[in-house]
C-alpha cells in the first residue's frame with residue numbers, strides 16, 4: 001500500500017476528533033472518504049499531510065514512517081493536499097500560484113511542468129497573468145488542483161473540491177479527477193457529494209464522529225442501504 005494509517009488519533013487541544021483510524025490507499029487507487037459535517041474528514045487529511053492537528057498512531061507512506069515529519073518533508077516524499085475552500089494566493093497571478101506549488105522541484109523542472117499543467121487545464125492557460133483572486137470559483141478550484149500537481153505528487157489529497165460550485169463546473173471537476181486517476185495519480189478524495197465521489201472511486205470509507213465505520217468498493221457503498229439513507233438522501 002502507498003499510504004497506511006494504523007490506529008491514528010487526532011485532537012484539537014482537549015477535543016479528540018479522530019479515534020483509532022486504520023486505513024490504506026494503494027498506488028493508483030482513487031479512495032473516497034465520506035461523512036457528514038464535522039465527522040473528521042478534513043482533520044484526517046490534515047493529519048496525513050502534516051499540517052495539524054497533533055496526532056498519535058502510525059502513518060506510513062511509500063515505505064517511510066511519516067507521522068513525525070514536517071509537512072514540507074511529506075510534500076517532498078510525494079504528498080500534496082488541495083485544501084477545502086481552494087486557498088489560492090489571491091494577490092498572485094495564476095502562473096505564480098502554480099510555481100509556488102512546485103517549491104520542492106528544481107527550478108529547471110518548473111517551466112516544462114507549467115506547460116504540462118496548462119495542457120491539462122486549458123482554462124487556466126488563457127489566464128496565466130490574471131490574479132488568482134479574480135478567477136471564478138471553478139477556475140480557482142482548477143488552480144488549486146494544478147498547484148498541488150506542480151509538486152508531482154504520488155498521492156493527491158482532495159478536500160471538498162466540488163464545494164460551492166455550479167453543477168456544470170462540478171461535473172468538470174469530477175471529470176478532471178477521473179482523468180487524473182486514469183493517468184495513474186493516487187487520490188484520497190473527501191466529498192460532501194457522496195454520490196459523485198463513490199461513483200468514480202475504487203473504494204470508499206465512511207467516517208462518523210471520528211471513526212471509520214464502513215469500508216467497501218465505491219459500487220458496493222453506493223448500493224449500501226445505510227449509506228443511501230445517511231449520505232445519498234435516498
Ligand code: ATP
Nearest residue numbers: 012015017035036037038039040041042043044084
Ligand atoms: P466539514 O465537512 O464540515 O469540513 P469534516 O468532516 O471535515 O467536516 P473536520 O473539519 O475534520 O470535519 O472537523 C472535525 C471536528 O473537529 C469538528 O467537531 C470540528 O468542530 C473540530 N475542529 C475542526 N477544526 C478545529 C480546530 N482548528 N480547532 C478545534 N476544533 C476543530
